[in-house]
Amino acid sequence: MKVIRHIYEMQHFIKERKRRGDTIGFVPTMGFLHEGHVSLIEKAREECDTVVTSIFVNPLQFGPNEDFDRYPRDFERDERLARERGTDVLFYPSVEDMYPDGAGVQMKVTERTNVLCGEKRPGHFDGVVTVLTKLFHIIQADRAYFGLKDAQQVAVVNDLIDSYFFPVELVACPTVREEDGLAKSSRNVYLKDHERFEAPKLYQQLLRAKEQVQTGKALKDVRQEMISVLEDIPYGETDYVEILSYPQLQTVETFDRKLIIALAYRFENARLIDNIIIEEKL
Numbered sequence: 001m002k003v004i005r006h007i008y009e010m011q012h013f014i015k016e017r018k019r020r021g022d023t024i025g026f027v028p029t030m031g032f033l034h035e036g037h038v039s040l041i042e043k044a045r046e047e048c049d050t051v052v053t054s055i056f057v058n059p060l061q062f063g064p065n066e067d068f069d070r071y072p073r074d075f076e077r078d079e080r081l082a083r084e085r086g087t088d089v090l091f092y093p094s095v096e097d098m099y100p101d102g103a104g105v106q107m108k109v110t111e112r113t114n115v116l117c118g119e120k121r122p123g124h125f126d127g128v129v130t131v132l133t134k135l136f137h138i139i140q141a142d143r144a145y146f147g148l149k150d151a152q153q154v155a156v157v158n159d160l161i162d163s164y165f166f167p168v169e170l171v172a173c174p175t176v177r178e179e180d181g182l183a184k185s186s187r188n189v190y191l192k193d194h195e196r197f198e199a200p201k202l203y204q205q206l207l208r209a210k211e212q213v214q215t216g217k218a219l220k221d222v223r224q225e226m227i228s229v230l231e232d233i234p235y236g237e238t239d240y241v242e243i244l245s246y247p248q249l250q251t252v253e254t255f256d257r258k259l260i261i262a263l264a265y266r267f268e269n270a271r272l273i274d275n276i277i278i279e280e281k282l
C-alpha cells in the first residue's frame with residue numbers, strides 16, 4: 001500500500017491507473033478507522049481494481065463549538081488497518097493542500113438540510129460537499145463508498161453527484177454495529193463507561209420504533225414514545241428524533257413510502273447518531 005500526501009502525486013497515480021484501464025473505488029473517511037470503515041474498504045476491494053482510501057479531518061464540516069480539535073486521530077493504526085484490509089493507496093492530504101485559498105470557494109446545499117444533522121449542525125453539509133467535490137475531482141473514482149450510518153449524508157451526496165454530473169456511482173453500505181447493537185463510530189472512544197453501558201439503548205429504540213411503524217402505530221406516537229424513553233437515559237440528552245421520508249427527508253404523516261427513523265444523542269464528549277430505514281409495506 002502506498003501512502004500519498006500530495007494532491008499532484010495522487011493525480012499522477014490515478015492517471016497511471018486509468019491509463020492501464022483500472023476501475024477506481026474510493027472510500028472517503030476522517031480516519032480513526034473501525035470495522036464500519038473497513039466494510040466500505042472491503043466492498044470497494046471486491047468491486048474495483050484500485051482502492052483509494054482517504055483520511056482527512058475536514059475542518060469545514062465542523063461548527064465552531066464542535067469537536068474538530070479533539071477528533072480522534074491515530075495515523076499509524078489507520079495505516080495498518082487500511083493496508084491489511086485491502087487499500088492500495090491511502091490518501092492523506094494536509095488542510096493547507098486541500099484549502100490552498102483558505103476555503104475561498106465553497107459549495108452550498110439547500111435541499112434536505114433543514115432537518116436532522118443539517119438543521120442541528122448549520123454549514124455541516126456545505127463543508128461535506130465542498131471537500132467531496134475536491135476529492136472526487138482528485139480521485140476520479142468510478143465508485144465511491146459511503147455508510148448508511150450517515151444516511152442524510154448519503155442522500156445529500158447523491159444530490160451532489162446528480163447535480164454536478166460527477167461520473168461516479170455512490171455505493172451505500174449498511175451500518176456496522178457492535179455486538180450489543182451500538183453503531184460503530186470513531187467517536188465511541190469518547191464515551192465514558194457508564195455512557196457506553198447506556199448507548200445500546202439508542203439502537204434498541206430504533207428497532208422498537210421500526211416494529212411499531214410496521215405494525216401500524218401512528219408515526220407521531222412512535223416518535224413521541226421514543227423521545228420519552230430516551231429521556232429516561234440517566235446521562236446525556238436527545239438532540240433529535242425524527243421520522244421522515246427517505247431519501248427525500250420530508251415530513252410524513254403515514255407509512256406509505258420508504259421512511260427513515262433517525263436520532264442524535266449527546267453524551268458528555270460524544271454526540272452519536274443512528275438510524276434505521278424502513279421500506280414501504282409490500
Ligand code: AMP
Nearest residue numbers: 029030031036146147149150175176184
Ligand atoms: P467518517 O470517518 O466518520 O467520516 O466516516 C467515513 C465513512 O464511513 C462514511 O461514509 C460513514 O458513513 C462510514 N461509516 C462510519 N461508521 C460506519 C458504520 N458503523 N458502518 C458503516 N459505515 C460507517
